[in-house]
Amino acid sequence: MHTLIQKYNVPGPRYTSYPTVPFWDETTFSEAAWTTNLNRAFKATNNTKGISLYVHLPYCESLCTFCGCTKRITKNHRVEEPYIDALLAEWDLYCNLLPSRPRLAELHFGGGTPSFFAPEQLRRLLTGLFRRADPTDMPDYGWEGHPNNTTAEHLDVLYTFGFRRISFGVQDYDPTVQKAIHRIQPAENVRYITEQARSIGYTSVSHDLVFGLPFQTPESIEDTIYKTLVLNPDRIAFYSYAHVPWIKGNGQRGFRDEDLPSGEQKRVLYETGRDLLEEAGYVEIGMDHFARPHDPLYQALQNGTVHRNFMGYTTTQTQVLIGLGASSIGDVWSAFAQNEKEVDAYTTRVMAGKLPLLRGHMLDEQDQFLRRQILNIMCQGKTSWHLGRWSKGEWARLAERLEAFRLDGLLDYDAEGLRVRAEGRPFLRNICMAFDERLNHAQLNARMAQPRLFSQTV
Incomplete structure (x- = not known):
């Protein structure tokens, strides 16, 4: 394993999409092309499957130095109202474009810190969203909360609108690690809010943990996992820390590079945590995710319907994903579109009555075929294909790349498909x-x- 880690620890995408954002071809993208593809996909699937909606809430009161998300740091809560106004204005722009009333199969609030917003502001947002949409019969709604500022009122407001999933960002319980990443939160806070969520009726409570952080050791990872298991979350996201300070600037420089574990050490941290989670009855799903057998994510894995998109692994796959908010990305399978990343630029365009699109990509036939192969591998660890889909030259190049993995004992492949060992x-x-x-x-x-577009793969 040591040799393989040295060989394969290279910069690489996390494949929440294909093509990945740095390789989008913006020359073929336009607002007209995006809305045309959106309407085509919406007409074909809204009545049968519904659509997905992602809402980005970028504000945080303090900077966590491990975070690579798009965020705005402030303690000024007066920003809440105008941002909610902008989100609802953008939703109106989309609803005015669509030929009928959307049916929301999937709804997710991410950040930033959604619990930065007061419960009454989240209620106003949800009231506005559902003024122009309806839930499907079996919706899947989830949101992300900070253990230090999520309240029972937050939980209750979202529960009232159909949210049954909540993920709490725990990251690590070790005081030295918490200080290094500027994320101080006592275990008691996590316990309290986890118990509150369950008492209100949330049926899937997830804890997000991160390995590869500065000063982590196998012993500290064990302690974090043990403290997590006591609370028995339904899902656990055990993420690899993506160290990309050249993209996120000084926000990821709250510690020195030499404080980070090496690739080999990082793999030990992961395997230590994974083994403890599997011993406790969790099942690994795709990459970095674990769930108990009763959880819908595990059930989706078993029946082959687990999906991966810009929100990570999900149990719901719709043809239409609309992203609202600064930096959000929409996906209609044949096209991607990303909003303005800066909050001020986003709100200015929306309040002027314009879709706040920054860039996008129109997927050609090859993009869509390769996207399906990558999606299958990321979700199921296998894929199948028709050999005739590739020209002789394309197949020769692919086979050459796959052969290296086969010789290393990592996968099997033939003319029909591939299976990851x-x-x-x-x-x-x-x-x-x-x-x-x-x-x-x-x-x-x-x-x-x-080469510095992406974090290391290990």
Whole structure:
């Protein structure tokens, strides 16, 4: 394993989409093309499957130095009202474009810190969203809360609107690690709010943990996992820390590089946590996610319906995902569109009555085919194909890349498809990179190669 980690610990995408954002071709994208594709997908699937809606709430009161999300740091809560106004104005723009009333199968609030917003502001937001939409018969609604500022009133407001999933950002319980990442939260806070969520009626409570943080050791990871198991969350996201300070600037420089574990040490941290979680009855799903057998995410894995998109792993797959808020990304399978990333630019455009689109990508036939292969591998650890889909040259290049993984005992493949072995699960991102024609093309062209676009795969 030591040799394999050295070999495969390279910069690589996390594949919440294909093509990945740095390789979008913006020359073919336009607002007209986006709305045309959106309406086509909406007409085909809204009545049968409904749509997904992601709402980005970017505000945080303090900066966590491990965070790579788009956020705005402030203690000024007067920003809440105008931002909610902008979200509802953007939703109105979309609803005015659509041919009928949306049915919300999936709704997720992410951040930033959604619990930064007062419960009455979240109530106002949800009231506005559902003024122009209806839930499907079996909706899947979830949101992200900070253990230090989520209240029973927060939980109750969202529960009233159909939310049954909540994920709490725990990260790590070790005081030294917490100080380094500027995320101080006592275990008692996590326990209290977890118990509150369950008492209100949330049926899927998730804790987000991170491995690879500064000063972490196998012993500290064990302690964090043990403290987590006492609370028995239904899901656990055990994320790899993505160290990308060249993208996020000084926000990820609250510690020195030498304080971070090496690739080999990071793998030990993951395997320590994974083994403890599996011994406790959790099942690994895709990459970095675990669930108990009663949880819908595990059930989706068993029946082959688990999905991965810009919100991570989900149990719901719709043809339409609309993203509201600064930096949010929409997805209609044949097209992606991302909003303005800066809050001020986003709100200015929306309040002027314009969709706040920053960039996008129109997926051609090859993009869609490769996207399906990568999605299958990330979700199920296997994929199938028709060999005739590739030209002889394309197949020769793919087979050459796959052969290296086969010789290392990480996967099996033939003319029908591919299956990742248990030994290959730590290298899912690397295996998907073999299919990433846009990334491979860029790496072949020295002028386009950008090796610091992504975090390390291990």
